[in-house]
Amino acid sequence: MSKLLVVVLTTVIGRPLLYQLSQSRGIKYSLGVIHMPSTNFSAELQHTLQSERNFASIEKHSNLVKQHSKWHWHHDQSKRLFFNYLLLDPRITNGLKNRAKSMHQLDVWLTFLRAIFYVGKGKSTRPYVHLRQAHKVLRSANPLVLAKDPKLALIVHLWKHQRGVLLLRAFKGISSNDAHTREAAMIDALGLNHLTNRRVGVYFGVARSKFTTEQRRLLGVVLLYRLLLIYLKYDERELQPANISDNLTT
Known part of the structure; x- marks a missing residue:
């Protein structure tokens, strides 16, 4: 379906009827293609949301990942015990894996990106340290800590509203400097x-x-795209306070 046709249908018959028509014919469309969402993303990442062609061109920059990985493989001899991870908001993903089949690829991409609220690196149980810290704040209800750390504030907010935190780990078995980069x-x-x-x-x-x-x-864009592909393979599991153990170490 062309962008012009979508615009005409949206203007003339409204979104509900357009949605019914698209569903009955198995058509996937993106309102984001017509009305570009306002984001705080970099220009390079925003570019991938502007059209299907731009989105499809992400992997053209995969050579940047190859150059990066090759350099660390040959020049970085430190222990490869690290990985990267993302913390995501489940209110935004809302079961994205199951919904993705009926969504336009640009909407899937945008939903995934909007849900990410923290990017990290570490080894072992490092991601759970944030959750342990949030658990302590949840019990103490210290407003000063929440004001200073928006990450903990968001985690506590999710828990107070009976929701959890989504954790995605990837790029396992890399060096500390590689994970930092x-x-x-x-x-x-x-x-x-x-x-x-x-x-x-x-x-x-x-x-x-x-x-x-x-x-x-652009290196970051390609890495995020690869994380999306990983994310869509698994069902969402929200981490609640009950999942946090006080004996976790960094």
């Missing part, structure tokens, strides 16, 4: 104004010495 690239792609991260990341290797600012953000 991937974290930095994804933060730069999404933008600090979108995230609860309080500082930008640190780059190492070829991404630091040779990549331009645009290439670093």
Whole structure:
């Protein structure tokens, strides 16, 4: 269905009838293609939301990931015990894996990106440290801590409303510097104004010495796209206070 036809149908018969028509004919459409959403994403990430062609071109920049990985494989001999992870808001994803089949690919992409509220790196049980900290705040109800750390504030807010936190771990078995660089690239792609991260990341290797600012953000875009593909393979599991153990260590 062309953008013009969607616009005409939306204007003439309204969205409800258009939705019924699209469902009966198995058509997937995106209102985001017509009315571009306002986001705090980087220009490079926003570009992928502007058209199907732009979205399909993401993997054209996969060579940046190859250059980055190759450099760390040959020059970084530190232990490969680290990974990257995302914290997501389940109110936004709302069972995205099951809904994705009837959604336009741009809407799936936008939903996934909007749901991400924290990008991190670590090893072992590192992601659960945030949840343990939030659990302590939940019990103490310390408003000063919540005011200083928007990440903890959001986690506590979700728990108070009987929702949980979604955790996605990926890129396992990489070095600390590799994980730092991937974290930095994804933060730069999404933008600090979108995230609860309080500082930008640190780059190492070829991404630091040779990549331009645009290439670093494009590296982040490709990594986020690959995380989307991983995310859509699994059912959502919300982490609640009951899942948090006080004996977790970093």
